[in-house]
Amino acid sequence: QRRNPGETEFHQAVYEVAVDIFDFIQDKEIYHEAQILRRIAEPDRVVSFRVCWEDDNGNVRVQRGYRVQNNNAIGPYKGGLRFHKSVDQSILKFLAFEQTFKNSLTGLPMGGAKGGADFNPKGKSDNEVMRFCQSFMTELYRHVGEDTDIPAGDIGTGAREIGYMFGQYKRITNRYVGVLTGKGLEWGGSLVRTESTGYGVVYFAEDMLAQAGDDLEGKQVAVSGSGNVATFAAEKATQLGARVVTMSDSDGFVHDPDGFTQEKIDWVKRHKTHYRGRLSAYVDQFKGATFHAGERPWSVPCDIALPCATQNELGPDDARQLVANGARMVVEGANMPTTNDAVKLLREARVLFGPAKAANAGGVAVSGLEMSQNQTRMALREDELQKLLREIMRNIHSRCLAYADPRSDYIDYAKAANIAGFKKVADAMLAFGVV
Numbered sequence: 001q002r003r004n005p006g007e008t009e010f011h012q013a014v015y016e017v018a019v020d021i022f023d024f025i026q027d028k029e030i031y032h033e034a035q036i037l038r039r040i041a042e043p044d045r046v047v048s049f050r051v052c053w054e055d056d057n058g059n060v061r062v063q064r065g066y067r068v069q070n071n072n073a074i075g076p077y078k079g080g081l082r083f084h085k086s087v088d089q090s091i092l093k094f095l096a097f098e099q100t101f102k103n104s105l106t107g108l109p110m111g112g113a114k115g116g117a118d119f120n121p122k123g124k125s126d127n128e129v130m131r132f133c134q135s136f137m138t139e140l141y142r143h144v145g146e147d148t149d150i151p152a153g154d155i156g157t158g159a160r161e162i163g164y165m166f167g168q169y170k171r172i173t174n175r176y177v178g179v180l181t182g183k184g185l186e187w188g189g190s191l192v193r194t195e196s197t198g199y200g201v202v203y204f205a206e207d208m209l210a211q212a213g214d215d216l217e218g219k220q221v222a223v224s225g226s227g228n229v230a231t232f233a234a235e236k237a238t239q240l241g242a243r244v245v246t247m248s249d250s251d252g253f254v255h256d257p258d259g260f261t262q263e264k265i266d267w268v269k270r271h272k273t274h275y276r277g278r279l280s281a282y283v284d285q286f287k288g289a290t291f292h293a294g295e296r297p298w299s300v301p302c303d304i305a306l307p308c309a310t311q312n313e314l315g316p317d318d319a320r321q322l323v324a325n326g327a328r329m330v331v332e333g334a335n336m337p338t339t340n341d342a343v344k345l346l347r348e349a350r351v352l353f354g355p356a357k358a359a360n361a362g363g364v365a366v367s368g369l370e371m372s373q374n375q376t377r378m379a380l381r382e383d384e385l386q387k388l389l390r391e392i393m394r395n396i397h398s399r400c401l402a403y404a405d406p407r408s409d410y411i412d413y414a415k416a417a418n419i420a421g422f423k424k425v426a427d428a429m430l431a432f433g434v435v
């Protein structure tokens with residue numbers, strides 16, 4: 001508390017990992033002596049900077065930009081940039097900390113970082129977004145590089161923003177290198193990156209179900225969010241035979257008892273991403289659906305809940321409601337969408353829980369593949385990348401199983417993922433000595 005005052009989300013994330021790895025490290029003196037967890041919980045570096053830009057009316061605006069480089073023990077820093085009005089140091093430190101374990105779980109050589117700014121892209125013109133992104137990169141370029149730190153997109157940062165930032169990096173440095181991932185296909189991007197997080201979430205859910213002798217066919221799925229992760233998770237779940245009955249945005253949720261078909265999901269993608277519209281308009285398009293203003297979707301009965309919007313969007317009351325409605329599984333698409341209290345309730349009710357650091361790692365994994373393609377200046381084919389994504393998700397699931405308690409018939413995926421992610425980073429840090 002004294003070292004990181006007021007950083008609620010950061011405390012939450014560190015506490016969750018500390019509790020889970022306690023059993024694993026308690027008889028391993030070497031980790032204690034080396035203070036490994038304390039070292040991972042102290043970011044290597046937090047850079048904060050002023051971002052000045054001019055709006056369309058000529059007013060000067062001032063935002064605060066950040067890059068939190070948490071840990072580079074197993075590879076260069078890697079993690080997204082979030083542009084959202086709620087962004088602060090606590091949120092970015094929690095995300096960078098979590099990213100360290102997630103990247104470790106992918107099996108690829110990537111350290112953990114996160115960044116962004118308290119800039120709200122909503123309602124801004126393209127030119128305003130461009131001027132903001134250029135100003136942001138005018139400072140960020142000093143701290144990143146293809147072998148140092150490779151940022152990507154996150155909430156509020158999609159292909160448009162990555163384009164403006166990549167253009168500015170190239171202009172300042174006169175170097176055409178893979179300094180960002182999530183780039184357009186014409187200028188160094190990778191096929192399959194757009195769908196990778198959402199698809200990966202559903203692959204992870206599929207593997208959890210298979211482990212329990214079940215599959216997705218006919219399952220009722222509640223999804224929250226209607227952005228990148230949510231729409232592609234809904235798409236893959238539908239392709240694999242499930243029925244997705246909800247999606248949401250920050251105004252409320254849509255319940256469509258007939259299910260979100262591919263046509264409906266395509267409409268959501270176009271409407272939210274291309275036209276930057278509100279999800280409430282869905283009910284004017286598709287009969288039988290209802291919009292629930294200011295509410296989250298967890299009251300709708302489902303077998304599987306996929307929270308894919310934002311942190312702390314599934315609390316204890318939501319968990320109780322899901323349990324009461326007979327949900328079997330919660331798999332996180334967003335980062336830390338489930339509060340620690342809610343996770344505890346789900347565990348007690350033996351609801352299978354797929355934690356973000358394992359379940360949503362498909363996105364950063366394909367980003368890692370984008371980095372390799374940029375370094376070799378060779379592009380992989382779509383079928384190769386789809387296959388690699390599937391394999392990576394299966395391997396993450398296996399890594400979790402390797403650290404699950406063999407004496408229990410309930411697989412505690414959150415605990416296992418924390419231990420598996422921690423061990424690789426911790427062992428690398430031990431090899432480097434006290435640095």
Ligand code: NDP
Pocket residue numbers: 153154155156157197225226227228229230248249250251308309310311313333334335360361363364
């Ligand atoms: P998008 O910006 O594409 O979509 C975010 C969605 O969540 C939107 O529907 C948005 O609604 C909703 N949302 C945002 N804030 C809130 C809030 N406070 N309350 C309710 N709804 C909210 O982001 P992504 O889909 O990329 O990211 C979603 C989550 O997944 C984040 O936690 C992100 O860190 C995580 N993630 C993303 C990855 C990726 O590859 N994109 C990779 C790994 C994790 P509205 O339109 O109203 O703002």
